[in-house]
Amino acid sequence: MTFTTIRFCLFFAVVFVIYTCCTQRYRKYLLFMANVLFYLSLDVKVSLLAFFTALVTFFGGRQIEKYKNTDRKRAKSYLLAVIATVLLILFLGKYLNFLTETIQKVMDLFHVSARLPVFELLAWIGISYYSLKAVSYLVDVYQGKIQGETDVILFVNYLLFFPQIVAGPIGRAEKMLPQLRKSLPVTKEQAALALNQLATGYFKKLVIANMAAGYVDKVYADVASKSGLTCLFAAFLYSMQIYCDFSGYSDISIGVSGLLGISVEENFNCPYMAKSIKEFWRRWHISLSAFLVDYVYIPLGGSREGKGKKIRNTLLTFLLSGLWHGASWTFVFWGLYHGVCNCFCKGIEKKRNIPKILATFCLVTVGWLFFRADSFSTAFLMLKNIAVNTTLSVTAIQETLLVFTGDMMSLAYGLMALVMTGLLLLREYRYTYGGLSENNSEKKKAFAGKSLQERREREQVIWLAFCIFSIICMGDFGSQGFIYANF
């Protein structure tokens, strides 16, 4: 039951109506039921394991809470034991085959004839997300940032909150648990924002990401036969696809949460408007970046112990980020690539700098080649094709567009993909540097005669109408799942 199915829309409509109508006292039970139903609809075995993880984390949190002020050592033991359990489940679910395959490759290298088994793993939907939520909760309880939760229903509602199960954002307990405890109904203001966010999310996913996916999949299926221009266009479209797919999911998730009265912080903030890789990571998958900074980078020492250790810590953090995204060496490479790029970044400029925005986009796009490719050879072939075989002739343009539909309609599809991505990027530019940006508000106030808030509200209404129109008329309601649901 992904967000783009009619089943989910019906499911959520029912949950929303009952949740809004019932009294505050019963809301947590209703949400619990919704979470159970949503998870069961994905997979029974996997949901049992998710609830097991939730219970282990809950009771672990209680023990840590009990001893954290009196017996620090014992509390730490509990902390480590529960984190180890959670990570072991994550490892068994996601990385076991990666480990055995890697060992097998090393054994093959040394001509060892033994064959290691390949395990049939379950489709562990959401495991990466709730595992990180569990770890952050346990550490926060241990560090005294939050109190260990005493209500198991409430805790399960936090850890397995259905809008965030499949692909995040990784909501923090300190922000979500108090809201879940209050279970306040949605306000008009919240509802308006949530509807906007929902429409934007569906627009990104159904119109841009799915349209791009058809093209990108065809190119990656047979890179060798594609021209440089086709590969270049596919690389650009993949950058847009992955962004619109993932941020689209986040937007829908935040919108759905908002309609249930739960405010969740933004997970993306116009990442392709970044002027450096460092800034990119402050705008891309913000909840993961914040998690990695708080629970990996800073505990490793951060930037406090000299330049050498800062580089080491940065690389280690990005390596983990890569590994978290997928159990494959291409993901590890992608993580390290971003780590290296990050090490070369000096700081974050506030002013607009279009050449730097474009350069950062190109760097990120190169990274996505490794992220998308199923092997290093495919990624390097894409790079080679782009670098060596790109020509701008009429035939090359025709061949490039033909991948869309294989016939004359390709031109329309190609143009539509470009216009839609262009409009999205233009909107993000206006929010980051243009008339709707907070930095520019004072300067433009007199000219526009309206406050930033008023202008943003007006723009949001127009944008919403555009999104609804585009979703209905241009949406691709095919069976494309969300990319980040695989992580």
Add this chain to the structure above:
Amino acid sequence: MLKKTLKGALAGFLLALVFCLVKNSIAYKFPSKRAGMQAAISEKSIDNLFIGSSLFRQGVDIQTLEAELSGNSFVLSYNGNQPVQMSEELKMLLRNEVEISHVYMDLYVYSSSLRPAISDTRLIWDMDMQGKNVLFSDMVTYSEAGFREFFDFYVTSNNEYMIFYPVFQIVMNQEYYKGGNIRETFGSTKKSLDNLGTPGDREGIHDIQRKALEEMVELCEKEGISLSFVEIPKYYTLEQTKYYMRLREELMECIGDASCYSTENVEFDNTNPVYYQDLFHLSGEGRREYTMQLIKVIQEKETGDE
């Protein structure tokens, strides 16, 4: 703010509704100079109408027809065009008072063995509302089309085309002339054609396609139009497969004694890979050569009839 948001959502919905209404009820009248139904209608009188699938687009050379065959010729082709759709296309042309002397209809085993389905969404664009509704009701009756298909058919299809219609026309004008493809397409090699393999078997000619072929014969008789079937030669590896031969035989039985230009009476070297783009579609060279041979047989037949 919520009120404004809901108004915005409603505006978007209404805009989509109006857009789809315009697309379905008026857009088929948008002029098209070189290809498709509107181009055929604007001809007003067509002596030789070639109506078929992409096999006709790739296999019938309009410039050769213009030069060698007497009268005004036009190629009306849509990818995967099935008999059930071709019959509706002809009806629409007649509704628009196009005078037609001779119809050459594509005889294609694979499109005739399928349930009604639209491969080329341009057909939906080109049809008037009456034709659209018939095509969709066939899909409902014989292909179990439901809400999803309804949405694709009436709402989603061709929206990109409608938005970029002017740009699209510029390209169409360069690639088509009187419905025929004038873009040069190159032939293949034996190795790559062999590597393509052959498509699988089908159950047989579908009942509704069989019915549509009969209906086409009746319609042409009623309207005083001569009707001939044309079978574009496929690459020999495909034509030699048992299931293709069986399906072909079945299809030939469907048309009975109707006039037919098939591989049996039109000479063409279907073993030459240069003449083929793939197992079904001819290359530019193949298209010209085949059309010459076809015209020769048509002329011989006409002389014989006289």
